[in-house]
Amino acid sequence: MNINSIAENIIVINKKIETAVLKVGRRPDEIKLIAVSKTVDVDMINNAIQEKIYDFGENRVQELVRKSDSIKEGYNWHFIGKLQTNKVKTILGRVKLIHSLDRFDLALEIQRRAYEKKIDVEVLVQVNVAEEATKAGIKCEEAFSFVREISELKNIKVMGLMTVAPYADNPEEVRGYFRKLNKIYIDIQQEKIDNINMQYLSMGMSNDFEVAIEEGANMIRIGTAIFGERNYSQK
Numbered sequence: 001m002n003i004n005s006i007a008e009n010i011i012v013i014n015k016k017i018e019t020a021v022l023k024v025g026r027r028p029d030e031i032k033l034i035a036v037s038k039t040v041d042v043d044m045i046n047n048a049i050q051e052k053i054y055d056f057g058e059n060r061v062q063e064l065v066r067k068s069d070s071i072k073e074g075y076n077w078h079f080i081g082k083l084q085t086n087k088v089k090t091i092l093g094r095v096k097l098i099h100s101l102d103r104f105d106l107a108l109e110i111q112r113r114a115y116e117k118k119i120d121v122e123v124l125v126q127v128n129v130a131e132e133a134t135k136a137g138i139k140c141e142e143a144f145s146f147v148r149e150i151s152e153l154k155n156i157k158v159m160g161l162m163t164v165a166p167y168a169d170n171p172e173e174v175r176g177y178f179r180k181l182n183k184i185y186i187d188i189q190q191e192k193i194d195n196i197n198m199q200y201l202s203m204g205m206s207n208d209f210e211v212a213i214e215e216g217a218n219m220i221r222i223g224t225a226i227f228g229e230r231n232y233s234q235k
């Protein structure tokens, strides 16, 4: 993938974002585009930076560390993968947002390390809306009590919810999952729980982001549609 095709891909995505938001009476600037750069090399990330992408998503700690060290400062790194508790200390202070808080022991470790470092850590709670065995995330009916428990951990700021929908050739098939999570997001927002600041609904990937936006997403995580098919052998 060369810089011209990355530029073209981003133009196409921005057009699609615009069409989707207008359909439901929202504004394009409400949507934060995160370029998922897992497996993608640093040159391509720099190409995306030239096209005014500021946010990058990675799902492996070592890869995130290596790339964030190689890219000049001023860009935001998002951790979007399964986070092992023993890796927490490595990423704290490097990442803007952890999208994948999915269990209490992980929250406790984030709290412990954040307190030591005297920082606040912004996270999203990952919800496995479709309850797929292969995917991480809490269940929808656990969302309220989980968020309440996390709200007691003073150095953790819950900023919203995240989900990965099942893959579907026709994204209409997953619209209901996005709608369901948006409802939970709004319900939690309206509870006005202390220390909980529901601002981001992270849902939608290359295959389904338009439907996700129509159902309320304000953060979308796009890899393939920007950088092309991933090659897992060379990262």
Ligand SMILES: *Cc1c(COP(=O)(O)O)cnc(C)c1O
Residues within 6 Å of the ligand: 036, 038, 059, 080, 081, 164, 205, 206, 207, 221, 222, 223, 224, 225
């Ligand atoms: C890989 C990944 C994405 C991006 O997927 P694409 O289909 O390539 O856009 C988004 N979110 C998560 C959690 C991922 O692991």
